[in-house]
Amino acid sequence: MTAAAVDGTTGTRLRADALRNRERIVDAAREAFVQYGPDVPLDEIARDAGVGNATLYRHFPDRDSLIRHVVLSVMDRVASRAEAAYAEVPGAFDALRRFVFDAAEERVGALCPMLTPHLDGNAPEFAAARKRLEDATQALMDRGRRSGELRPDVDSGDLMVALSQLARPLPGTGCAEIERFVHRHLQIFLDGLRAPARSRLPGSGATFEDLRSGGVPVQRS
The missing domain is CATH 1.10.10 (Arc Repressor Mutant, subunit A)
Structure with a gap:
């Protein structure tokens, strides 16, 4: 339920x-x-x-109750979309692409960073929702790496940071067609995820654990 x-x-x-x-x-x-x-x-x-x-x-x-249910609803819907992309799309990178655009439509990148400071992230319901979402996203990333279509120096945290930055409207723009720009910029980002990589990224891929801890991933040999 x-x-x-x-x-x-x-x-x-x-x-x-x-x-x-x-x-x-x-x-x-x-x-x-x-x-x-x-x-x-x-x-x-x-x-x-x-x-x-x-x-x-x-x-x-109250407001906190509404915020809590909005976040849980979005996490549930995004996890369902990730699971559906994995199950329904044959190509590994095509499945990842579908998930990225689906997640942007659900506003997960814009909402979760904004609203989670207002929530108890250690509550069991959030832990369960977060694990489901992370597992589904990680499965798509792992599949992309196994297929050789996803560059090896990125991780799931990189994906979620990009969604957070690219899927939210600019403050004060009043842009009625923001979705058109979001899709353009997400496609540019996805092109940068494809293997073979055209450049070497600084540092190492951000994981979900890096995002939760607020730490910066260190250079791995």
């Missing part, structure tokens, strides 16, 4: 109409957080979702 399929306070299954309202709220919150940050007024999120304030607060009694 995913985070989006249960009530945030009781843990019980939601009726179909309540689930639709909840999904609209989570989707609207995801877009609002990307555009305006985690302090966007909840009234605006309710309006964008097409529900009343009372409906929003019935599902999410």
Whole structure:
């Protein structure tokens, strides 16, 4: 049962109409957080979702509850997309490419770095969601390396950093067609991941552990 399929306070299954309202709220919150940050007024999120304030607060009694469910929802959806890309796309690099664009559509790169400081990252639900996402992403990277299509000096942390930097709109741009630029720049990045490498990267590939610890990967021989 995913985070989006249960009530945030009781843990019980939601009726179909309540689930639709909840999904609209989570989707609207995801877009609002990307555009305006985690302090966007909840009234605006309710309006964008097409529900009343009372409906929003019935599902999410406070901002932290909403942020938590947005992050869990995005992590769940991105992990599902990574698993689907691995299972459905025959080519290793083609599967990685599909995942990168899918993850950008889910706003994972923009949202998670922005919102995780507001969360308890050690909570069991986040640990489980993070492990699933990391395992699915690592499987795609490992497959790309085994096929010889992915340059050997990059790791999963490099991929997530790039998504974080490339998949968020520039502040204050008001660019209505930001997705077109995101896709262009992600394709440039993907071209740089292909083997054989055209240059030597400084340092060594960033892992998920490097990202969690906030450390800088050291040069490995």
